[in-house]
Amino acid sequence: MARKFVSEAVISRLFIYLRELSELTKVNINTISSAELGERANLNDALVRKDLGYFGQFGVSGSGYNTRELRRALEKILGKDKIWNVAVAGCGHLGMALLAYPGFKEHGLKLVAAFDSDPEKIGKRIEGISVRPIGQMSKIIAGKDVSIGIVAVPQKAAQDVAVKLVESGIKCILNFAPVSLDVPDDVKVKDVDLSRELETLSYFLANPR
Amino acid sequence: MARKFVSEAVISRLFIYLRELSELTKVNINTISSAELGERANLNDALVRKDLGYFGQFGVSGSGYNTRELRRALEKILGKDKIWNVAVAGCGHLGMALLAYPGFKEHGLKLVAAFDSDPEKIGKRIEGISVRPIGQMSKIIAGKDVSIGIVAVPQKAAQDVAVKLVESGIKCILNFAPVSLDVPDDVKVKDVDLSRELETLSYFLANPR
Numbered sequence: 001m002a003r004k005f006v007s008e009a010v011i012s013r014l015f016i017y018l019r020e021l022s023e024l025t026k027v028n029i030n031t032i033s034s035a036e037l038g039e040r041a042n043l044n045d046a047l048v049r050k051d052l053g054y055f056g057q058f059g060v061s062g063s064g065y066n067t068r069e070l071r072r073a074l075e076k077i078l079g080k081d082k083i084w085n086v087a088v089a090g091c092g093h094l095g096m097a098l099l100a101y102p103g104f105k106e107h108g109l110k111l112v113a114a115f116d117s118d119p120e121k122i123g124k125r126i127e128g129i130s131v132r133p134i135g136q137m138s139k140i141i142a143g144k145d146v147s148i149g150i151v152a153v154p155q156k157a158a159q160d161v162a163v164k165l166v167e168s169g170i171k172c173i174l175n176f177a178p179v180s181l182d183v184p185d186d187v188k189v190k191d192v193d194l195s196r197e198l199e200t201l202s203y204f205l206a207n208p209r
Numbered sequence: 210m211a212r213k214f215v216s217e218a219v220i221s222r223l224f225i226y227l228r229e230l231s232e233l234t235k236v237n238i239n240t241i242s243s244a245e246l247g248e249r250a251n252l253n254d255a256l257v258r259k260d261l262g263y264f265g266q267f268g269v270s271g272s273g274y275n276t277r278e279l280r281r282a283l284e285k286i287l288g289k290d291k292i293w294n295v296a297v298a299g300c301g302h303l304g305m306a307l308l309a310y311p312g313f314k315e316h317g318l319k320l321v322a323a324f325d326s327d328p329e330k331i332g333k334r335i336e337g338i339s340v341r342p343i344g345q346m347s348k349i350i351a352g353k354d355v356s357i358g359i360v361a362v363p364q365k366a367a368q369d370v371a372v373k374l375v376e377s378g379i380k381c382i383l384n385f386a387p388v389s390l391d392v393p394d395d396v397k398v399k400d401v402d403l404s405r406e407l408e409t410l411s412y413f414l415a416n417p418r
Contacts, residue, residue, distance in 0.1 A: 011412045015405070078408075079415025086407075093309060097302035098403065102364065103387050107408050147414050148407065155311065171417065172410050178312050188413045192406045194307065196224070197399060198295075198357065199287075199316050201381050203220045204397045205356050206288025208380065 010051050014074055016041045017048065021071040033064040080108055085145055087113040087170070089161045090152035091121050091131050094176055098152060099127045112144045113137075117157070134164060141168040151175045162189075219260050223283055225250045226257070230280040242273035289317055294354055296322040296379070298370045299361035300330050300340050303385055307361060308336045321353045322346075326366070343373060350377040360384040371398075 020040045024032060034052075035045040052058050052070075055077050059065040075081045086109050088095050098104075099111060114126055115134045124131045132140055149165035151158050151173060158177035165173055166183055173189045175181055181189050229249045233241060243261075244254040261267050261279075264286050268274040284290045295318050297304050307313075308320060323335055324343045333340045341349055358374035360367050360382060367386035374382055375392055382398045384390055390398050 011409050015408055079411035084411055093302045094306035097306050101403055109407055148410055172414055174407055190410055194310055197401045198318055198383055199224055200220050201357055202288035202293055205381055
């Protein structure tokens with residue numbers, strides 16, 4: 001099926017539906033209506049139906065969705081039926097925090113390579129992975145079927161590292177450096193600015209309830 | 210003025226407008242229309258006017274917004290005209306990465322206290338701050354006018370730490386632990402799940418352009 005353009009907001013909601021469906025199948029609930037699924041997700045039922053409608057016809061009118069079928073369909077749509085190999089560039093505190101993050105494995109992500117430019121870090125083992133020089137990235141990544149590259153280097157090194165990830169064949173980059181990366185059109189970059197998460201908090205401080 | 214309920218999406222966009230206005234005032238552009246501001250922010254002009262309309266009457270019909278006035282107004286609305294003191298609970302890699310994050314200072318946030326339960330970390334200095342025992346949190350925070358608490362401890366310790374932050378008078382928590390914190394209604398919690406940021410990437414891998 002030719003995929004329509006789907007926004008990140010829709011995709012984020014599909015993950016919410018998937019989490020709810022996983023809970024439901026665990027407790028052997030076999031069907032759910034869009035209204036019930038929406039209620040669990042704090043979203044209205046029309047939005048649930050619209051979001052799922054981008055990807056096909058799932059429910060049966062009047063009897064709702066089969067929870068197992070919908071879960072499997074969403075897993076496939078969202079790429080959650082596979083393990084994706086991840087490489088981290090930058091093994092400072094941020095890189096180390098990411099490597100140790102328990103959620104990685106739960107989300108089907110497997111760390112297979114870690115890179116740093118600091119000679120003192122090269123050769124160290126982190127979460128079972130040996131840190132390698134950034135200069136060897138292409139060679140090392142080539143043999144490992146890496147799908148996602150994480151940029152966890154300081155701002156001034158980020159663009160160079162992104163170029164190396166792209167040269168290594170990576171099509172998906174998660175960028176923690178507070179800088180806009182210049183990459184080819186077929187490479188997806190997701191920026192995460194940790195300080196922006198804090199930023200909205202100042203509004204709530206300035207406007208207490 | 211009594212504040213209407215304003216969603217986080219609106220607040221996020223106000224920060225975008227503020228960044229654009231800061232750029233404009235830096236290069237001495239004194240007025241801008243909602244259409245031009247929208248174009249810079251990749252948003253339509255009706256949305257710009259609606260977002261700003263929650264907070265008052267800013268532009269003059271036909272001549273647009275005074276960039277300096279609107280910048281100052283947004284800074285005040287968003288709490289960016291002040292410095293907010295921040296305490297970090299948990300000085301593992303994640304806490305350390307946050308402490309070293311350059312964006313903090315830029316966003317008007319000042320780290321004033323850091324806590325950990327590991328005796329080996331107590332007394333160490335991180336970014337000029339001495340790490341103190343979590344048990345002394347209330348006493349230490351009491352003298353420092355701390356507005357934001359960051360939970361950067363492992364999942365199993367997160368709720369206990371949140372309780373201690375609340376007992377210390379903190380009304381705003383940024384939570385990096387993958388767990389839902391139980392806090393009183395007057396405490397604002399913002400959850401940041403780093404693995405969720407990665408999650409949406411698997412969709413793009415499964416559905417390449």
